[in-house]
Amino acid sequence: MYVCKGYAAQSADTPLAPFSFERRDPGPTDVQIDILYCGVCHSDIHTARSEWGPSMYPVVPGHEIVGRVAAVGREVRKFKPGDLAGVGCLVDSCRRCPSCREGLEQYCENGFTGTYGTPDLKLPGKPTFGGYSKSIVVEEAFVLRIPENLPLAGVAPLLCAGITTYSPLRHWKVTRGHKVGVVGLGGLGHMALKLAHAMGAEVTLFTTSPGKAVDAQRLGADHVVVSTDPEAMRGQASKFDFILDCVSARHDINAYLALLKRDATLVQVGAPPEPLPVNVIGLIFSRRRFAGSLIGGIAETQEMLDFCSKHGIVSDIEMIGVGEINDAYERVIAGKVKYRFVIDLQSL
Ligand code: NAP
Ligand code: ZN
Ligand code: ZN
Secondary structure, three states, X not given: OEEEEEEEEOOOOOOOEEXXXXXXXXXXXXXXXXXXXXXXXXXXXXHHOOEOEOOOOOEOOOOOXXXXXXXXXXXXXXXXXXXXXXXOOEEEOOOOOHHHHOOOHHHOOOOOEEOOOOEOOOOOOOEOOOOOEOEEEEEHHHOEOOOOOOOHHHHHHHHOHHHHHHHHHHHOOOOOOOEEEEEOOOHHHHHHHHHHHHOOOEEEEEEOOHXXXXXXXXXXXXXXXXXXXXXXXXXXXXXXXXXXXOOOOOOOOHHHHOOEEEEEEEEEOOOXXXXXXXXXXXXXXXXXXXXXXXXXXXXXXXXXXXXXXXXXXXXXXXXXXXXXXHHHHHHHHOOOOOOEEEEEHHHO
């Protein structure tokens, strides 16, 4: 065991503050990574504040991690000290159930081990601790190769915001000519614009923030609709092949279900803490579908990183020191980040 420095929430209503904790020394199949950058996901806030139900404290958030390999166990083959490496939302799973065998570790039927805030099966009684910290030790099978051609800090958010939007776009086979709607221009939403655009779709952003329209077009939107304008929304009825809803708070999803063509699908990736009522009549009459999607498996995350490398895609970031994290949370909640905060861990 060794002592690692990090930043933690000790309860739902205390700000994040410095915290030291123990990590395991790397075992035979482990990779130890010195963390360079970690993105700030809205899920970090939901978890730090127990918004999805009681969290396991202390919470050291952070699941958009890039860094350099410091040490590897004797059986590790894919990484050596000095390599770049990434860690997303998963650090382990059962690896035996049907979902794991299909490379869908995020749907592990025995429960995956999250990068933070889930029981650490290797340190019984403790939660896993995430990337708002100096280093992390992860099983090789859950460590990603990081492309060398992209700016490193902008790669970090691909590990959650990137894969969470890439996976449903791929699963629902979005391609050239499809009309795609993206709801909410935050961390996930801005990656959805870039990825759907790179896949050849005609992309419309729905936003509550008219001031984000110019950025949206730069990020890949062909059209921008201000969702608080009822007339503009009516004009979009039944036009979309696919809609990806990236909103973090309660909102009216029926306004977006009405924009789907017959047989088209709205996928919810935004995870508001409260239930969202669905108008089933709107689904029934056009055989529309409402679905959810959780991050992506390890193989697909690697595929997404390689796709971003090929297309030159990274996140648009605002870099912060770890001491600015509590102010950053308030700006994320206010929808005022452009478009992802990334912590420079040299500041810790
Ligand atoms: P974010 O950066 O805060 O973006 C959320 C965006 O939603 C805001 O920028 C805003 O966009 C819009 N919004 C916020 N409050 C709203 C409201 N009251 N009504 C309407 N629109 C509102 O958050 P994020 O990091 O992208 O995460 C988004 C959600 O996805 C979170 O709930 C997060 O937990 C979840 N998530 C899910 C997965 C998954 O696997 N499914 C993975 C990661 C994150 P506009 O200003 O453009 O309206
Ligand atoms: Zn996330
Ligand atoms: Zn499994």
